[in-house]
Amino acid sequence: MNFLSEFRRCVDAVASAAPSDVAEILGLSDDEVVEVMQGAAALSRVGERVGAMAAGVAATRSRQADGHGGLAQSRGHRNTVALVQELSGGSRGEAARQVRLGQSLMEGADPLDPATEEAEPTAPPWHAPLGDALSRGGLSAAQMDAILRGLGTPPEGGEEVWRIAAEQLLLEASHRTVEDLRLAAQGVRDELDPEGAEQRFLARFERRMFRMWTDEDGVHHAKMVFDDEGAAAVRSVIDAAMRPRRGGPRFVDSAERERAKRLVDDPRTNEQLAYDVMMDVLRAGAVADAEKVFGTRQPGVRVVVVKDAPVGHTEDGGHPLPAPAVEQAICATGFREVTVDPAGNPLDVGREQRLFTAKQRIALAVRDGGCVWPGCSIPASYCEAHHIDEWNAHGGRTDIGRGVLLCRFHHMNLHHRRHRITREGSGPFVLHPPDGPPVELRPKSPRRWMWSPPPRAA
Known part of the structure; x- marks a missing residue:
């Protein structure tokens, strides 16, 4: 026909x-x-x-x-x-x-x-x-x-x-x-x-932007273009705060049940609620009270990786993430190994692994003083802990002596641009660019002279 x-x-x-x-x-x-x-x-x-x-x-x-x-x-x-x-x-x-x-x-x-x-x-x-x-x-x-x-x-x-x-x-x-x-x-x-x-992941990352302007009536506007991980993080924040409005799980805790009822009955639109949630997060910053803002579940992006697969995916939405982005996520959030049978049925869920503790992060901050990348001045509180030995490829350990602080940008740059950081024993950390000579990484801590003093004058 x-x-x-x-x-x-x-x-x-x-x-x-x-x-x-x-x-x-x-x-x-x-x-x-x-x-x-x-x-x-x-x-x-x-x-x-x-x-x-x-x-x-x-x-x-x-x-x-x-x-x-x-x-x-x-x-x-x-x-x-x-x-x-x-x-x-x-x-x-x-x-x-x-x-x-x-x-x-x-x-x-x-x-x-x-x-x-x-x-x-x-x-x-x-x-x-x-x-x-x-x-x-x-x-x-x-x-x-x-x-x-x-x-x-x-x-x-x-x-x-x-x-x-x-x-x-x-x-x-x-x-x-x-x-x-x-x-x-x-x-x-x-x-x-x-x-x-x-390459596509990095191209989308390069397009990230945020811009604000005020129109002729004095109304403030903003435009934002997300990278993949940023978008997943914001969705997680919104979903965690809005789940009672979107048919989320029933709550057994009386306080949480009451909070969910107040949210359902709230006269604000979903868009207004989402705006207010984001403003609360921005105002709270690094010291946000997760229970007050989000209820019982703090938002986060969970990455799922099938063993030997070249890419991972976000648990919610299934958005693909390339291997370097997965390695970066492992540095920051750890991972949990799940064993499945050939039909995909879960057989065993292992323990959480590969994550620096809060005390180890303090020790890294004392030693490194911030991002150790040459020329970077980002302070320690804004940095992520990077394992210089990848968990799978090099049998990496979550030890202070095998970790350094990197800001988010340089952490991503290291994983995606194929840089490596090595260390021989207790010697200096050395950055190995893919197409240049090695560079010794110097800590930014003002107390570094205490454990790395300059040579004495003759």
């Missing part, structure tokens, strides 16, 4: 079932309402496919090289997205998605030979299974776009693996939301390409 005949069939089905006005819809039975909705959804999916194909053709005829003679340009638009947006009346994001899908479909189309006007067979692209499913109606445009954007462009030589991944994700499409499907595709991509996962 071609697109046009399927489109007509859907139109006829909707026309036969759908009432002519709202008054008639109110008179339909539940089953009839569902039937109308199903017909309208099928019609919408066919329309999306036809529109995407047309947008793809328009994109091939609106290239920069075509100048003002291109299809979109000749109609007064800078590009195909602007043309599609005007014709559809939708948002720019929806128009961009339609063009992306159309261009993907065009990649799998066989071009015509000008001499014979017959199609010349070409090797199908890795995402051909997705295009075929879209053409058959087994995949919606939104689902295909979620998989395409989640998987991204395969690395050189990875097209066949990406094709298999696309086929596997097709099996997930029918019982996942579009958001979950995109996240699953991202997880598969990072498992298959751990080096690319780290």
Whole structure:
């Protein structure tokens, strides 16, 4: 069945079932309402496919090289997205998605030979299974776009693996939301390409920003772009404070039950409550009373790593984290090993490991005085404790003599840029950059002369 005949069939089905006005819809039975909705959804999916194909053709005829003679340009638009947006009346994001899908479909189309006007067979692209499913109606445009954007462009030589991944994700499409499907595709991509996962993680980290401004009415605004870990931390804060409003667990403690009831009955909107929670956290700072602000559960980001897997994931949301980010998290929060059987059923939960105690952190602060990275002046209270011997790779121990203080930025930089810190016995800590000579790390403590005095004058 071609697109046009399927489109007509859907139109006829909707026309036969759908009432002519709202008054008639109110008179339909539940089953009839569902039937109308199903017909309208099928019609919408066919329309999306036809529109995407047309947008793809328009994109091939609106290239920069075509100048003002291109299809979109000749109609007064800078590009195909602007043309599609005007014709559809939708948002720019929806128009961009339609063009992306159309261009993907065009990649799998066989071009015509000008001499014979017959199609010349070409090797199908890795995402051909997705295009075929879209053409058959087994995949919606939104689902295909979620998989395409989640998987991204395969690395050189990875097209066949990406094709298999696309086929596997097709099996997930029918019982996942579009958001979950995109996240699953991202997880598969990072498992298959751990080096690319780290590069993408760092690229998102570099885009982090916070900006405030005041409009002409004196209203203060802010814009913030999160890195992956920052976003997970803020979600954890909001979720911990808002869980009674979001159907969280029932409480057996009477004080916590009463607090949950007050939150549910609070006249503020969810957005206002979230704002007030964040302001409370900012005001409280490092000495925040977790029980007062969040109740019985202090927020935090838990990372889950399957043994021998190249990437980890946040427990809530399943957002992927590359191996260096996992190692950094282990330095700061420790880890708990869970043994599972081949079906994923938990067999044993080990004890918490790999974490400096509060007393050890004090000792590190006395010795290091702050971040030991050359030229950094961040104080000790703002630093994280780094294990110079990685737990898995080097059999690292959580000993004061094998740890140093690093600020968050340099801690992340060390893990992601492949620096290493070593120490021979009780000698100095030495930083080994990946592409430079070793650098001796000097403590910043004003008391360092007590255990590392300068040589005496002759």
